[in-house]
Structure formats: C-alpha cells, structure tokens
Amino acid sequence: xxxxxxxxxxxxxxxxxxxxxxxxxxxxxxxxxxxxxxxxxxxxxxxxxxxxxxxxxxxxxxxxxxxxxxxxxxxxxxxxxxxxxxxxxxxxxxxxxxxxxxxxxxxxxxxxxxxxxxxxxxxxxxxxxxxxxxxxxxxxxxxxxxxxxxxxxxxxxxxxxxxxxxxxxxxxxxxxxxxxxxxxxxxxxxxxxxxxxxxxxxxxxxxxxxxxxxxxxxxxxxxxxxx
Numbered sequence: 059x060x061x062x063x064x065x066x067x068x069x070x071x072x073x074x075x076x077x078x079x080x081x082x083x084x085x086x087x088x089x090x091x092x093x094x095x096x097x098x099x100x101x102x103x104x105x106x107x108x109x110x111x112x113x114x115x116x117x118x119x120x121x122x123x124x125x126x127x128x129x130x131x132x133x134x135x136x137x138x139x140x141x142x143x144x145x146x147x148x149x150x151x152x153x154x155x156x157x158x159x160x161x162x163x164x165x166x167x168x169x170x171x172x173x174x175x176x177x178x179x180x181x182x183x184x185x186x187x188x189x190x191x192x193x194x195x196x197x198x199x200x201x202x203x204x205x206x207x208x209x210x211x212x213x214x215x216x217x218x219x220x221x222x223x224x225x226x227x228x229x230x231x232x233x234x235x236x237x238x239x240x241x242x243x244x245x246x247x248x249x250x251x252x253x254x255x256x257x258x259x260x261x262x263x264x265x266x267x268x269x270x271x272x273x274x275x276x277x278x279x280x281x282x283x284x285x
Contacts, residue, residue, distance in 0.1 A: 062249070063160070063246050063249050064160060064161065066242045066243075066245055066246040066249070067158075067159050067160060067179070067242075067243070067246045068159070069239075069242050070155065070183065070186075070239045070240075070241075070242035070243035070246065071152070071155055071156060071159065071239070071243075072239075073235045073236075073238050073239035073242065074148070074151065074152045074155055074182075074186050074235075074236070074239035074240075074243075075152060076235050077148060077186070077189070077190070077232050077233075077234075077235035077236040077238075077239055078145070078148040078149055078152055078189075078232075078236075080228050080229070080231050080232030080235060081141070081144050081145050081148055081189070081193050081229070081232040081236070082145055083225075083228055083232075084141065084193070084197070084225050084228045084229040084232055085107065085141040085142065085144075085145055086108075087106060087223075087224065087225040087228065088104050088105070088106030088108070088109055088110070088111045088121060088225075089104050089106065089223035089224045089225045090104075090105055090106050090107065090137075090200060090223050090225040090226060091104070091105040091200070091204060091220040091221065091222070091223050091226075092104055092105075092220070092221055092222070092223045093105070093218055093219070093220050093221065094218070095218040097218075099115075100114060100115040101113065101114055101115070104223065105220065105223070106225065107134060107137055107138050107141065108123060108124065108138075109121045109122060109123045109124065110122055110124075133199060133200055133203055136196060136199065137196035137197075137199070137200055140192050140193070140195055140196040141193065141196055141229075143192055144189050144192045144193040144232075147185050147188055147189040147192060148185070148186065148189035148193075148236060150185055151181075151182045151183070151184075151185030151186040151188075151189060151240070152182065152186075153182075154178045154179070154181050154182035154185065155178070155179055155182030155183065155186070155239075155243055156182075157175065157178055158175045158176065158177075158178035158179030158180075158182055158243075159175075159179070160172075160175070162175075176247055179243055179246065179247050180243070180244060180247045182243055183239070183240045183241070183242070183243030183244035183246075183247065184240065184244065185240070186236050186237075186239045186240030186243060187236070187237060187240035187241070187244070188240075189236045189240075190232075190233045190234070190235075190236030190237035190239075190240060191233070191237075193229060193232050193233040193236060194229075194230065194233035196229070197226050197229035197230055197233065198230075200226065201222060201226055204220055204221070204222065207219060207220065208220070208221070
C-alpha cells in the first residue's frame, strides 16, 4: 500500500480525535461570551450554552444554570442543538473511520473486507465534513450577532457589551480540524487502490501422516523333527 495513503489515514484519524475533543469542550465551556465593565472592575461575566458565570477578582467562580429552556434566546437554543448534533456526528464519524484504517485487520479479510473498510472510512470522512460544517454554524452565528450588537449605535456607549470568549475560538478550531480530517479521509479513499496484501499470512500447522512400510522379509518357519 502507498505510504502516502497510510499517512493521510492516520492524520485524518488524529485530526478527527482532536476535533471531537475541541467540539465537546466548546459545548461544555461557559466562555462563549465575556463581559467586563468599569463600574464593577472586580467582577466579570461569562455566558455559555448551559449557564452564566460570575468571575470575581479573587478567582472565585460562581455559575448558575438557566432557569427555563423556553425562556432562552433563539441564538442560544440554536447553538445548543447544533453543537449537540456536531458532537454526536463527529463521534459517529470517528467510530467509523478507525476500523476503516488499512492496517487494522486488513490482511485477514480479503478483497471484500477491504471494500467494506474503504466504505466505512468514506462514511467516516463524510460525517467529519458534516460535523465541521455544523460546528462552524453556531460559533460563527454567535460571533456575528456579537459584532452587530457591539457596534450598534442605538445602544449608549456607557452600556457594557459582550465580547468574544475562548469557547468561540475553540469552536472555530474544532470546525477547521473536522474539515481537514474529513478531507484527508475522503482523499485517502479516492487514492486507495485495491492491492494484494503483502504481509505474511500465518501458515496453519497441519499434522502430516507418514506411512511406514515394513521391509522385513517373512521368516520361514523351521520344522523341527523329534525323534
């Protein structure tokens, strides 16, 4: 097998693992948006998908979950749904891509097994691409709304405004890694050609039955005469 195809497979799986971890962290983190004001310099506020937090100057963090699901803003609802779907899709794509690697039990399955593994890897790559697109939508949408509200001239300048948090950058990183991983996996499937396995197959031990032919000549019976 071409070493370049193997390298693309491994890089695709590694990037997919990193992308899924970043997507999960983005979903859990409470730092989607941050706010600090000159009126209360000892405190800053954080806004996430599941809770809001207050960070005091001494390092004390106090978080409070949202009271009602129906009372959430539409952008938070949309981000929740899309990020949960992103995490599930990325995990499914990862679970399909790992068994589809050429070096995992590829020589004991024949040409039919290689075609199945190629199909699994292709589906894993497509799901990674879908997860990357789904993950970029809520992050970019929240960032767009934040920019629009930050530069809104109808709001007085004294009113504090929300700014980008670390979770947004983590979400952009996850989406980019998902796209790269999916592209590598799909490209490795396109470049892969069905080749016979070059690894040595285990030879089963068989008992050989040997027939031993007797070469002894029949003894002649001697007759004894008794007088």
